[in-house]
Structure formats: structure tokens, C-alpha cells
Amino acid sequence: MPRLFAGLEIPAEIGQRLANLRGGLPGARWIDPENYHVTLRFIGDIDGISANEIAYLMSRIERKPFKVEIRGLSSFGGNKPRAIVANVEPSKPLLELQAELERLVRRCGLEPEGRKFTPHVTLARLRDASCRDVADYLSVRGYFPTQAFTAEQFVLFSSRASTGGGPYLVENSYELCAGVRAA
Template sequence: MPRLFTALEIPPAVRDALAALRGGLPGARWVEPESYHVTLRFLGDIDDAMARDVAAELDGIDRPAFDLALDGLDAFGGRKPRAVFAAVAPNPALVELHAEHERLMRRIGLPAESRKFSPHVTLARLRDATSRQVADYLALRGGFRAGPFRVERFVLMSSRASVGGGPYVVEADYPLASPATAGAED
């Protein structure tokens, strides 16, 4: 059974800029550029019936497209760093889209997400990298910025069991409306 999550895709130009950051960090397992994404809501391993319910709920989302930017690099894990990521610049439209995903998934019976929403693009998963090595890497590349880029859809993705996540497959896509048509009656 695949693991499902909702996400925003990263456009090719931004993906290329992120890929240029690869290397220079011992113990890093770099995420493949085609796997870069911003997770909106992790759903986990769910059965086919729940997956159909998820798809139906997501299909009802009617939100406008918006612009998104990446603003700096950071690491998760503190003294035992476990991942390096590109942070997403604060964005109310993104927070609202995430909150709607959370509400809808709880309505159909999925448990609440246990982690605070911290939008980011994972660049590398770390194994045996010291906090000093990560700090040095971030000192050289931490000022990274990209975007803004237009977010015109979100996707339902699956991942197969593997080391470090991926490969990811888009199972369904859900367009966001142009600002003039968002919320308009059919």
C-alpha cells in the first residue's frame, strides 16, 4: 500500500537552483531534484476506500492560485541534524490551504497531524553529519532565495517504501483557480 501525502510541486527553474546546492556536506543523502516538493498534509498508509474519500474531499477545494518563494536554508534536528531544507517564505494563502487540508482529512477520519506545519523543501537527509558540518554548509549557502513562483495546483502524491523517501508519483492533481474565478458560482 502506498504512502500518500498532498504537496506543491517545485517548478523546473527553482528545482535547478536547488539542485545546485547539492554537495559539500559529509553524511548527506541528497534528494533527487525531481522529488523536490512542499508537503501540505501527510496522510500515511491508507486503504483504497480512504484514498477515494481523500480524493473526493480534495476535489472540493476551491482556492485561488498564489505566489510562493523560498527564503533561506536551515536544518531540522538541532544538535543531531537529520535534514537540510529550503524554507518557504511566510505565506497566508499557503497556511490557509494547509489548514483546509487538515480540516478535510480530520472530517473523514484521519488523525490530526502531530507536527507543526513548517513548509519546506527537503534537500538532504543526514546520517552522521555533525552539527558543525551542517553549520558550515549553511554558512556558505544559507542565504539562498528563489521565486516567487506561481502555485496553480496541488497534488496527491504517493511514495513507495525506500531509503530516504521517493520515488514519488503524482496520483491526482487539483487546480487552484485564477483569482478572478476563485469561489465563483458555477
């Protein structure tokens, strides 16, 4: 059974700038830059028939390319920090694409996503990192000048069952087109 998710790839040059922020945080397991992405919808472990149906329906999405802005760093997990992330500006086109993917996946019979969509790029997963260490790290490296790119496609990724962080494989990519196809 494939474990799937839809997302946006991060351009290599931005990934390298993000990778330069690695280090200096006890308990951090840093993600390899080639695995940086923005998850639009986690799909999970599904059978091949459902995977093919989802892949087909994704090919029917018609959206224009849009600007993606990565602004600053933060952490997830509150008093029990679990990740260091680069924040992604929740622009209208990004939110609309995510909402369309959510509707599509639910139409295929999957449960609704349990968490509110918070666009981000995971840089590190944390294990036993103290709030103080995370605060210190963010005070030193938390200012990250805005990095922008144009999303010209979204991707269906697969991953093997693991504790997270990749490797991720591109199963299919879907172009975002400036023109609209005739129905």
C-alpha cells in the same frame, strides 16, 4: 495500501537552482530535484477506500492561485541534524490551504498532524552529520536568493515505503482557480 501526501510541486527551473546547492556535506543523502516538493499534509498508509474519499474531497477545495517564496536554507533536528531544507515563506494563502487539507483529512478519520506545519523543501536527509559540518555547509551555501513561483495547483502524491526521498508519483492534481464555482 498507498502511502499518500498532499503537496506543491516545485517548478523545474527552481528545482535546478536548488540542486546546484548539493554536495559538500558529509553524511548527506541528496534528494533528486524531480522529487522536490512542499508537503502540505502527510496522510500516510491508508486503504483504497479512504484514499478515494480523500481524493474526492480534495477535488472540492476551491482556492485561488498564490505566490510561493523560497527563502534561504536551514536545517531540521537541532543538535542531531536530520535534514537540510529550503525555507518556504508561510504566506496566508499557503497556511489556509494547509489548514483546509488538515480539516479534510481529519474528517476522513485520520489523526491530527502531530507536528506544527513548517513549510519547506527537503534538499537532503542527514545521517551522522555533525552540527559543525551542517553549520559550515550553511555558512557557505545558506544564502539562497529568494525564488518565487505561483502555485496553480496542489497534488496528491504517493510513495513507496522507503527511507524517504522518493520517487514520488502524482496520483492526482487539483487546480487552484481564480474564479469561484457556483455551489
